[in-house]
Amino acid sequence: MSEVNYSPIELKHVEGVMRLCEAEGWPSFLESADMTWRALSAPGVTTIVATRGEEVVGFVQVQSDGLIQAHLSNMAVDAGLRRQSIGRRLVEEAFERCGAKRIDLNSTEGADAFYESFAHQKYPGYRIYPDGGKRARG
Numbered sequence: 001m002s003e004v005n006y007s008p009i010e011l012k013h014v015e016g017v018m019r020l021c022e023a024e025g026w027p028s029f030l031e032s033a034d035m036t037w038r039a040l041s042a043p044g045v046t047t048i049v050a051t052r053g054e055e056v057v058g059f060v061q062v063q064s065d066g067l068i069q070a071h072l073s074n075m076a077v078d079a080g081l082r083r084q085s086i087g088r089r090l091v092e093e094a095f096e097r098c099g100a101k102r103i104d105l106n107s108t109e110g111a112d113a114f115y116e117s118f119a120h121q122k123y124p125g126y127r128i129y130p131d132g133g134k135r136a137r138g
Helices: 011-024 033-040 086-098 112-116
Strands: 004-008 045-052 055-064 069-077 102-105
Touching: 004 086, 011 033, 011 045, 011 055, 011 069, 033 045, 033 055, 045 086, 055 086, 069 086, 086 102
Parallel strands: 069 102
Antiparallel strands: 004 045, 045 055, 055 069
């Protein structure tokens, strides 16, 4: 098995990220590769990919002001490679590169134990939609 490498996203990684999102059932990044690339490489966004050879096996997207605050918006690791510290390393790499002092996030059901393994404070959260929630979730 080859080593996992961590690096900022490049255009060549977009299809792999979309594959991970599709496997998770997340429709947001499946509309088009161009939209996905623009979202993951926008100003203030830090996206780190985990690759094994040429295959994208994980990614994390963090939005940050670069000084104080950041928000972990998306993270996925290939289901067959979980519990191998790939997710932890993705978060650590994003934290180091985004420049923030803290990262806030909303967790999906079942992911609490992973996030609780980091030094943290727990807060409630909300996702607000401009159209009353008629958009597809994800």
